[in-house]
Amino acid sequence: MNKQRLKSKIIKYFLQSCGSLSIIIVLLIFLFLLKEAFPFIVSPGINELFHNVWNPVSFQKEEFGIIPLITGSVLVTILATLIAIPFGIIGAVYISEVASPKEREFLKPFIEILAGIPSVVLGFFGLVVIAPLIKQLFDINTGLTALTGAVLLAFMAIPTIMSISEDAIKSVPTIYKEASLALGASKLETIWKVIVPAALSGIVASVMLGMGRVVGETMAVMMVTGNAPVISMNPFTSVRTMTATIAAEMGEVTIGSEHYMALFWVGIVLLIMTFSLNMISYRVLKKYGMIDK
């Protein structure tokens, strides 16, 4: 049956191309970013990117230093991760080890709902609720700070961290737990000294993936961080993240202008950051056998 073979071949190629589509898209995006950003190296020169001032609209001299944007993104990401880690991991431990099956059935859908809240809705909530709260709590001038953005981003990272950590904890063999309990360890000791360390690689990977989500988030941070491009590691100052800069300024630029190319460089840096975070977490997961080789 020649036709049969032909048909299965066609279907195979079709499936193959679907499978490799995402690789092709990633490559094309990267090439496109490089192509649009490249002329910047010739004029005004790549050194312009390493200045400390981002001031793309000026009557004197436009400056495209992306350092403040990088520090802004890094500050917000680190803060958000620090906030999200305890909630995410303790939550995962509770759901997988302590909660009754009924509780689990009840809790898990809510985590999924939290993951599904559109970021602009979260941003609005942050602007109206979290920002005034943080302002009052820390007695500062304004609630539009890096910390406010980090709190919102933590809300987004928590579901990621929680669900992947939970998988990791579940995949710890029950004999570990049984052995520990048999040796007379309490339930709490078993969880913190046996189960969590055994699942650590998966937990680390979940944190990395959560960070990847946080670095790339745009709308919520744009609405609450104040967007002032200053270099600062103080959580109570306003910062401007890379994502917010691209979102706010991409519309205004003329195609091919220096500002346009500078924004593409910001995009490249951002892509490299998320890509490396994803690579690291993939490596960790693979090393400990949580992803099939």
Add this chain to the structure above:
Amino acid sequence: MKNSKKYFPATIKLTALLLILFVFGVAGCSKRDKQNPQNKKSITIKGSDTMVHLMSTLAEAFMKKNPEVMISITGGGSGTGIAALINGTTDVCASSRDMQQKEKELAKEKNILAIEKTIAYDGIVIIVHPDNPIKDISMEQLKKIYTGAYKNWKELGGPDHPLNVLSRESNSGTYVFFQEHVLNKENYAPTVKLMPASSSIVQSVSADKWSIGYVGLGYTKEGNIKVIPVKKNDTSPAIIPTHDTVLDKTYSIARPLFLYFNGEPAGNNKIFLDYALSPEGQKIVEETGYIALK
């Protein structure tokens, strides 16, 4: 061949049919778009956030009278609108500032002839929280606030609290106009917070007691805010922005609002412009909180 039907089940046939329809559909669409750009029945207007309310009210009234014309309006900032006009992605650009030399050159490179038409006036209003005791502010003080020379309300004769300075994003026409006419083309201080919209400035000023911000006249009706009168210099009187003070230019930060066209407006673009300038259109300008030309 008798069995050929078996090899192509209904689902595959359907998919193929859909694909073919899709390809033809796309081809059909692009063909239609290329026909007579001047006579097409839709106008896209893009640009100033300050003017969005005005433009959409104008467009609504216009479409009621001319139901065959569709107008779609997007904000995004004057800079965004001008860039869209230069990039050829909008028919009309609404802008709260005039085009800069650099933008004119870019437009020329791309064979776009930008024609400017003034349709209304607007005042930029300085707003603070109602509990702020500051009574008035001079242009010089504003400049020092936004360039970062002043950091505390004390320096303006107020209480000892750090200034929380709010501005629009750099794609806003108000941002550039303010930079040109209040900061005398100097740069904003990096500590100035850039807010994504005029309404978020109003929101933030009503929430944070020691903030200062600027918005268009049309935004002063909402929120828990106080409008601060502005002095041209230390000795001149403090002027509150109103219809009259903006129109006779005694208020220092007044500006025209423009529509930009690619080439002299013709066809529907011209009908729309004429409508905006007609007594009826100018009445809408006043009703939406802006200032009519006469």
